[in-house]
Amino acid sequence: MSASFFPSSTSSPSRAWKPLCSPNLLPMNPNLHRFKIPSSSSPPPAFTITGLPSSTAPVLKKRKRYRRILPGEAEGIVQEMRFVAMRLRDNAGDKEKQEEESSNGGEETWQPSMEGFLKYLVDSKLVFETIERIVDESTDVAKVYFRKTGLERASSLSKDLEWLSKREIIPQPSNPGTTYAKYLSQLAENNVPSFLCHFYNIYFAHITGGQEIGKKVCSMLLEGSELEFYKWDGDANKSLKDVRDNLNNLGEHWTREEKNTCLKEAAKSFRYLGQIVRLIIL
Numbered sequence: 001m002s003a004s005f006f007p008s009s010t011s012s013p014s015r016a017w018k019p020l021c022s023p024n025l026l027p028m029n030p031n032l033h034r035f036k037i038p039s040s041s042s043p044p045p046a047f048t049i050t051g052l053p054s055s056t057a058p059v060l061k062k063r064k065r066y067r068r069i070l071p072g073e074a075e076g077i078v079q080e081m082r083f084v085a086m087r088l089r090d091n092a093g094d095k096e097k098q099e100e101e102s103s104n105g106g107e108e109t110w111q112p113s114m115e116g117f118l119k120y121l122v123d124s125k126l127v128f129e130t131i132e133r134i135v136d137e138s139t140d141v142a143k144v145y146f147r148k149t150g151l152e153r154a155s156s157l158s159k160d161l162e163w164l165s166k167r168e169i170i171p172q173p174s175n176p177g178t179t180y181a182k183y184l185s186q187l188a189e190n191n192v193p194s195f196l197c198h199f200y201n202i203y204f205a206h207i208t209g210g211q212e213i214g215k216k217v218c219s220m221l222l223e224g225s226e227l228e229f230y231k232w233d234g235d236a237n238k239s240l241k242d243v244r245d246n247l248n249n250l251g252e253h254w255t256r257e258e259k260n261t262c263l264k265e266a267a268k269s270f271r272y273l274g275q276i277v278r279l280i281i282l
Contacts, residue, residue, distance in 0.1 A: 019272070050070060052252055060079070066250065076252075077197070077246030077247060077259055078245075078247055078248050079248075080259065080263055081200075084263050084266045085204075088267060088270050090187075111281060112217045112220060113282065115171075116236055116281055116282040117221055117280050118164065118168060118171055118279065119171055119282065120276060120280045121160060121161060121164075121227075122151070122170065122172070122173050122174070123174055124157060125161065125182075125277060126177045126181050127177060127184070128152070128157060128277070130184050131198070131202060132152050132154050134155075134184070135147055135199070137190070142193075142196065142250055143192065145246045145250070146199060146246065149203075149233050149242065150233065151203045151240065151243065153203075153206065156227075159228045160229050174279065176276045176279065180275075183272070187265075191261070193251075193254050193258045193263055196247060197247075197265050197266055197269070198265060198268075200275075201269040202273065203240060205273050207236050207240055211230050213277065214227065216232045218230075
């Protein structure tokens with residue numbers, strides 16, 4: 001290999017090896033303090049960084065959520081309870097229909113007994129006595145509005161049971177009646193709005209459905225004799241409307257939470273009353 005490819009130590013100074021880069025472009029020992037960060041007045045760089053939040057991006061406001069209006073809410077708490085009752089009735093109707101379809105040829109399965117009817121009357125008397133006594137003895141202003149409504153049934157039931165005792169043995173209150181009466185007493189002390197909802201539903205159920213059942217049973221077991229339980233001195237529907245109006249007026253001062261609790265209690269009241277009614281066919 002020819003030595004002309006390599007610089008020689010004996011070569012002349014003019015032919016000495018030179019760096020490839022000019023010292024004016026890049027110092028051999030650069031100092032960091034000589035590199036300056038561009039000031040705010042300097043033109044922006046030619047490139048942009050993506051993926052970082054921008055201070056000029058629009059701020060998304062949290063979407064305001066509105067509470068769903070419940071069925072009947074605009075008309076009052078009683079109307080709300082009415083929708084609960086309708087839903088329960090529809091569910092019960094579907095269940096009864098399924099039971100009839102599964103029965104043998106759709107034969108008559110509803111047969112009342114005198115023993116069961118007496119239990120029904122005794123337990124009903126206990127429930128009506130409980131709510132009427134609580135209202136009459138209470139000093140709570142809310143309950144005073146529901147005294148002497150014309151719907152009271154305890155006295156009428158006492159007369160009926162006294163008449164029936166001449167021909168039948170009157171039983172003691174059974175578990176459905178005593179359980180419901182105890183529950184009503186607890187509610188009256190701890191939750192007045194819920195107690196008043198039970199108060200209304202008890203009379204409402206008796207007037208709208210109880211009369212029809214009672215008259216049918218009387219025609220089958222008592223030779224058509226009508227009990228005092230199914231008689232009123234005045235217009236029962238008008239008296240019920242007065243109670244409904246008073247309850248709606250009170251409900252305007254209740255919180256939404258108290259109203260929701262009343263709707264749950266409405267379902268409970270129909271369940272308790274249903275257990276007492278079913279005593280008729282035991």
